[in-house]
Amino acid sequence: MVSSLRGRNLSESPIRHLIPYANEAKAQGKHVFHLNIGQPDIQTPESARQAVKNLEQKIIKYGPSDGLPELKGVVANYYSKFNADLDPSNIYVTTGASEAIMFALLACCDNNDELIIPEPFYANYLGFSHLANVKIKPVTTTIENSFALPSIESFEKSITPSTKAILLCNPGNPTGQLYAKSDLIELAKLVKAKNLFLVVDEVYKEFCYDDEFTSVLSLDGIEEHVIVIDSISKVFSSCGARVGFLISKNKSILSSVNKYAQLRLCPPHYGQVLAIECYKNGQAYINSALEEYRLRRTILFEELGKIDDIKYYKPPAAFYNMVELPIEDAEHFCKWLLTDFNYDNQTLMLAPGDGFYYNKALGKSTVRIAYILNQEDLKKAIHCLKLGLLDYQKNH
Amino acid sequence: MVSSLRGRNLSESPIRHLIPYANEAKAQGKHVFHLNIGQPDIQTPESARQAVKNLEQKIIKYGPSDGLPELKGVVANYYSKFNADLDPSNIYVTTGASEAIMFALLACCDNNDELIIPEPFYANYLGFSHLANVKIKPVTTTIENSFALPSIESFEKSITPSTKAILLCNPGNPTGQLYAKSDLIELAKLVKAKNLFLVVDEVYKEFCYDDEFTSVLSLDGIEEHVIVIDSISKVFSSCGARVGFLISKNKSILSSVNKYAQLRLCPPHYGQVLAIECYKNGQAYINSALEEYRLRRTILFEELGKIDDIKYYKPPAAFYNMVELPIEDAEHFCKWLLTDFNYDNQTLMLAPGDGFYYNKALGKSTVRIAYILNQEDLKKAIHCLKLGLLDYQKNH
Numbered sequence: 001m002v003s004s005l006r007g008r009n010l011s012e013s014p015i016r017h018l019i020p021y022a023n024e025a026k027a028q029g030k031h032v033f034h035l036n037i038g039q040p041d042i043q044t045p046e047s048a049r050q051a052v053k054n055l056e057q058k059i060i061k062y063g064p065s066d067g068l069p070e071l072k073g074v075v076a077n078y079y080s081k082f083n084a085d086l087d088p089s090n091i092y093v094t095t096g097a098s099e100a101i102m103f104a105l106l107a108c109c110d111n112n113d114e115l116i117i118p119e120p121f122y123a124n125y126l127g128f129s130h131l132a133n134v135k136i137k138p139v140t141t142t143i144e145n146s147f148a149l150p151s152i153e154s155f156e157k158s159i160t161p162s163t164k165a166i167l168l169c170n171p172g173n174p175t176g177q178l179y180a181k182s183d184l185i186e187l188a189k190l191v192k193a194k195n196l197f198l199v200v201d202e203v204y205k206e207f208c209y210d211d212e213f214t215s216v217l218s219l220d221g222i223e224e225h226v227i228v229i230d231s232i233s234k235v236f237s238s239c240g241a242r243v244g245f246l247i248s249k250n251k252s253i254l255s256s257v258n259k260y261a262q263l264r265l266c267p268p269h270y271g272q273v274l275a276i277e278c279y280k281n282g283q284a285y286i287n288s289a290l291e292e293y294r295l296r297r298t299i300l301f302e303e304l305g306k307i308d309d310i311k312y313y314k315p316p317a318a319f320y321n322m323v324e325l326p327i328e329d330a331e332h333f334c335k336w337l338l339t340d341f342n343y344d345n346q347t348l349m350l351a352p353g354d355g356f357y358y359n360k361a362l363g364k365s366t367v368r369i370a371y372i373l374n375q376e377d378l379k380k381a382i383h384c385l386k387l388g389l390l391d392y393q394k395n396h
Numbered sequence: 397m398v399s400s401l402r403g404r405n406l407s408e409s410p411i412r413h414l415i416p417y418a419n420e421a422k423a424q425g426k427h428v429f430h431l432n433i434g435q436p437d438i439q440t441p442e443s444a445r446q447a448v449k450n451l452e453q454k455i456i457k458y459g460p461s462d463g464l465p466e467l468k469g470v471v472a473n474y475y476s477k478f479n480a481d482l483d484p485s486n487i488y489v490t491t492g493a494s495e496a497i498m499f500a501l502l503a504c505c506d507n508n509d510e511l512i513i514p515e516p517f518y519a520n521y522l523g524f525s526h527l528a529n530v531k532i533k534p535v536t537t538t539i540e541n542s543f544a545l546p547s548i549e550s551f552e553k554s555i556t557p558s559t560k561a562i563l564l565c566n567p568g569n570p571t572g573q574l575y576a577k578s579d580l581i582e583l584a585k586l587v588k589a590k591n592l593f594l595v596v597d598e599v600y601k602e603f604c605y606d607d608e609f610t611s612v613l614s615l616d617g618i619e620e621h622v623i624v625i626d627s628i629s630k631v632f633s634s635c636g637a638r639v640g641f642l643i644s645k646n647k648s649i650l651s652s653v654n655k656y657a658q659l660r661l662c663p664p665h666y667g668q669v670l671a672i673e674c675y676k677n678g679q680a681y682i683n684s685a686l687e688e689y690r691l692r693r694t695i696l697f698e699e700l701g702k703i704d705d706i707k708y709y710k711p712p713a714a715f716y717n718m719v720e721l722p723i724e725d726a727e728h729f730c731k732w733l734l735t736d737f738n739y740d741n742q743t744l745m746l747a748p749g750d751g752f753y754y755n756k757a758l759g760k761s762t763v764r765i766a767y768i769l770n771q772e773d774l775k776k777a778i779h780c781l782k783l784g785l786l787d788y789q790k791n792h
Contacts, residue, residue: 001591001620004560007503007652016461016658043454052666053449058439060670062635065412095491095638098660107403111507111529127659133507133529164400195397224397239458240665242491242638256403262412263523264494269636270448270666274456 014355033381067093084217097231120356147175176315241271303382410751429777463489480613493627572711637667699778
């Protein structure tokens with residue numbers, strides 16, 4: 001008895017599929033620096049964890065399918081700082097951004113519809129598109145061009161009668177790029193002219209180190225087109241709480257999302273209790289996290305500068321960097337780091353780059369680095385990478 | 397800009413779509429007895445809520461995609477009481493049974509494959525089949541026959557080359573039926589002969605009032621075919637925690653489920669902490685909940701006996717009952733109860749029966765009653781139903 005073809009054909013997560021090798025390395029007593037996954041080492045806000053401890057409710061009940069009203073209210077308020085005028089009814093609380101992505105694809109696209117995404121992109125867009133039977137049309141961006149938003153012409157060229165939406169990640173995972181307001185305004189015009197949805201994953205919006213972030217929710221005239229994905233996971237270092245958001249002003253989209261939301265009953269209650277306190281009193285926490293990541297970005301940039309023959313750039317936002325290595329098969333290298341490499345009883349785990357591409361060949365020599373470790377560990381990890389690369393090149 | 401056709405075509409939840417009318421009734425000061433949703437009023441185990449309060453973890457991190465190892469371990473142990481010999485690797489922790497159902501359908505069936513389900517069935521099977529592009533072939537059961545498992549011949553007749561699985565809910569939602577071991581053994585033979593998966597939603601297995609429950613995980617020779625869905629929601633009155641399980645020994649299924657699980661990263665952390673304590677020390681709690689529901693079942697049965705011209709039966713398990721009312725349009729009646737009926741400033745909310753049928757016409761006169769209220773409220777609610785019916789019949 002074999003599983004469905006779609007189950008067998010689904011790609012493994014490039015972020016997680018090497019975990020068994022990492023576990024094996026740990027079992028052998030090696031320390032593994034995890035730069036593979038966007039799991040910050042910063043503490044979840046203490047007051048939010050305390051809010052969960054203080055919960056006096058005696059029945060952990062089903063909540064509303066769209067989320068707790070109090071949470072929807074504080075999130076609507078929070079968006080005013082991004083010049084977005086939201087009503088709580090525009091907001092659906094989801095089980096992480098993951099579920100919001102799935103709902104967005106299901107609500108925008110029918111089977112075999114097309115979705116345009118700049119690549120490299122967050123690997124799980126591929127999986128959710130597969131799940132939702134949506135075809136990805138990638139528009140390639142390059143490290144030489146700092147992964148900037150592709151030209152309007154290149155988007156236009158990818159549009160067919162089956163195109164239903166453009167999906168962006170801004171700030172970018174895995175690239176760390178940040179799209180300029182002027183570029184987004186141009187794209188908004190295209191989206192309007194071609195009657196497309198514009199889905200933007202903005203989960204990294206609080207981490208912009210050089211320029212200001214522009215939410216597509218603040219742009220005039222495309223309210224009917226915009227769907228925003230958000231989450232507490234990264235900004236409040238609460239990945240395990242599984243609380244995200246789907247935000248839109250389009251009533252038809254909201255009506256469909258409502259049905260998908262009812263289908264899975266409700267988002268997790270405890271995570272929502274945590275999230276309410278995060279948004280109520282989180283600004284100081286956000287400021288301090290931003291400064292910490294800014295420092296880490298500098299360290300990563302400096303440390304990468306000590307490695308020969310790699311291509312990298314200084315990402316303006318998020319906490320990722322795509323790096324091109326002087327090797328042919330980054331997947332093999334990442335696995336080798338876990339199985340064969342050892343420096344002072346340490347090694348590191350990276351995410352092979354090809355998992356972030358539709359055209360796998362384009363990412364063959366790249367890796368994604370998440371700079372989510374404290375400064376000292378980050379230095380050690382990149383030093384490991386440098387030595388690992390030298391060792392690997394000698395032997396392969 | 398309109399949503400996808402599939403989003404627009406998805407049915408609304410029969411359990412939840414009347415909620416706006418209930419909210420309106422409450423806003424007018426009416427008390428609404430909720431018999432529409434399987435949300436028990438029994439407290440979540442105190443020691444489990446305390447375990448969440450005691451959590452000292454400073455970062456609410458991503459966990460493993462398959463769930464916390466400790467939870468998988470205690471769940472594997474728990475199943476020994478159902479004569480199922482499980483290894484933790486057979487168990488995937490999911491975000492409620494809802495997600496487990498979705499994963500099971502995706503892993504068993506490709507687009508346009510067929511799934512046989514005895515109807516009436518849990519309404520969300522319809523929604524998840526729609527989401528997964530799987531066609532439902534219903535095999536109808538009737539209240540006259542106590543919603544017993546259909547004959548092997550009727551299953552056989554529904555099998556086509558596209559059939560991939562049979563989906564059962566045992567004990568039954570919305571029927572409260574319990575399938576006998578001998579019937580399950582016969583079905584197991586069919587499943588084996590026809591090379592089908594047998595997916596069984598066993599979330600109500602702790603609530604059997606007359607006879608013993610048989611898990612399909614305890615049947616010999618069909619290990620490759622069986623997928624079980626489970627959840628803490630009902631048994632531990634923890635619906636809002638969103639913790640469920642997908643259990644199988646089929647390696648191909650597990651490999652596909654693993655990829656879907658990685659796609660959504662991990663199940664909610666707090667809910668898993670709650671669940672660990674539930675399974676560790678929950679037997680006394682389960683025993684006392686069982687006795688409470690047994691009493692409620694008796695009360696419901698007695699109170700329904702006071703209403704003229706309805707068809708009902710005494711369900712052997714779960715906490716639901718399908719009741720046939722002497723009216724033509726139960727949907728209209730259920731809405732009317734909320735908008736127009738008032739007895740002593742009280743009314744009740746029921747789930748219209750047609751939402752639990754593939755062939756909607758078959759459920760037109762029925763409602764699902766969830767007996768999840770305390771004994772006194774349950775009496776009041778059914779008294780309301782009696783008066784509401786009389787009033788409705790006079791006026792329609």
